[in-house]
Amino acid sequence: MQIGELSRETGVNIETIRYYERSGVLPTPVRQDNGRRVYGASDVRRLGFIRHARNLGFDLQSVQTLLALQEQPQASCADASRIAQAQLDEVEQRIARLQSLQLELSRMVAECRKGMVAECRVIEALDTPLS
Amino acid sequence: MQIGELSRETGVNIETIRYYERSGVLPTPVRQDNGRRVYGASDVRRLGFIRHARNLGFDLQSVQTLLALQEQPQASCADASRIAQAQLDEVEQRIARLQSLQLELSRMVAECRKGMVAECRVIEALDTPLS
DNA sequence: CTACAACCTGTAGTGACTACAGGAGCAAGA
DNA sequence: TCTTGCTCCTGTAGTCACTACAGGTTGTAG
Numbered sequence: 001m002q003i004g005e006l007s008r009e010t011g012v013n014i015e016t017i018r019y020y021e022r023s024g025v026l027p028t029p030v031r032q033d034n035g036r037r038v039y040g041a042s043d044v045r046r047l048g049f050i051r052h053a054r055n056l057g058f059d060l061q062s063v064q065t066l067l068a069l070q071e072q073p074q075a076s077c078a079d080a081s082r083i084a085q086a087q088l089d090e091v092e093q094r095i096a097r098l099q100s101l102q103l104e105l106s107r108m109v110a111e112c113r114k115g116m117v118a119e120c121r122v123i124e125a126l127d128t129p130l131s
Numbered sequence: 132m133q134i135g136e137l138s139r140e141t142g143v144n145i146e147t148i149r150y151y152e153r154s155g156v157l158p159t160p161v162r163q164d165n166g167r168r169v170y171g172a173s174d175v176r177r178l179g180f181i182r183h184a185r186n187l188g189f190d191l192q193s194v195q196t197l198l199a200l201q202e203q204p205q206a207s208c209a210d211a212s213r214i215a216q217a218q219l220d221e222v223e224q225r226i227a228r229l230q231s232l233q234l235e236l237s238r239m240v241a242e243c244r245k246g247m248v249a250e251c252r253v254i255e256a257l258d259t260p261l262s
Numbered sequence: 263c264t265a266c267a268a269c270c271t272g273t274a275g276t277g278a279c280t281a282c283a284g285g286a287g288c289a290a291g292a
Numbered sequence: 293t294c295t296t297g298c299t300c301c302t303g304t305a306g307t308c309a310c311t312a313c314a315g316g317t318t319g320t321a322g
Contacts, residue, residue, distance in 0.1 A: 004268060014269090015311060023309085034318055036269055056232055060309070081240055088236040095229045097187050098222055105219040108200075109212055135299060145300090146280055154278085165287055167300055191278070 006039045010047045017047065025050060025060050025067070057087055137170045141178045148178065156181060156191050156198070188225060193218070 007014045020026040029037040053063045062083050069080050138145045151157040160168040184194045200215060
């Protein structure tokens with residue numbers, strides 16, 4: 001399969017696929033005689049993995065670490081778990097902060113609806129540290 | 132207060148403060164005779180707000196919108212309400228996305244803890260995208 | 263033969279920083 | 293007074309993870 005089909009199959013931009021190759025997170029593919037890249041099923045899987053990991057907020061460095069772990073199945077899962085846990089901690093922090101902002105914004109909207117001049121406390125909502 | 136103190140007070144890099152000024156999210160400050168920037172308490176608050184909003188994943192454009200909301204004179208309450216509602220929608224979407232992410236990450240970590248090394252599911256979890 | 267899609271390389275732009283070069287101001291100590 | 297060292301200044305360039313585009317080649321359908 002050529003790069004266009006891989007792109008359609010995975011939903012990853014062609015330019016992005018070439019970028020992933022350049023930055024080493026995708027292996028350099030075999031080329032046809034005309035120089036075009038040839039991909040297989042394993043590339044679809046790998047690229048799907050990368051896309052999903054990126055959506056979860058892993059940077060390409062972490063993705064590469066996870067892929068390396070995958071290729072060494074006997075290696076400990078502690079590394080992968082540690083990376084995931086770090087992401088999880090950050091995600092939970094973000095959720096908490098967003099919920100306090102959500103509260104403040106909905107309060108403002110509600111006050112505005114009532115025709116009152118809301119004294120805006122958006123800044124305070126974000127300024128006061130969590131918990 | 133000079134830029135260094137503002138930086139220490141808010142935890143925002145000096146270079147980043149100047150960048151915020153360049154990109155219009157911080158007002159151009161008064162200068163001393165020697166050309167150095169002078170800041171006050173309002174800048175500390177504003178910069179703290181920017182930092183938190185950025186941590187929440189708002190881009191500088193949205194931060195500027197939120198700040199405009201804050202500075203909105205009582206006049207256009209309907210307008211302010213509309214902006215606040217739009218931000219609220221975005222915040223709620225963001226929370227939902229983060230929560231599904233949180234679920235998956237915590238499942239990954241939990242399975243990794245329970246399972247044996249050979250059966251680590253972290254990578255498999257990333258391989259199968261969310262429905 | 264022509265049109266056009268799909269591919270190629272290489273470079274440059276984006277957003278939000280971050281680092282660094284090269285210079286100036288200023289306060290304290292020798 | 294001179295020097296050291298810190299903070300500040302401007303301006304440019306680098307980073308990450310793309311994304312866009314220019315300018316060229318290849319393949320295929322009409």
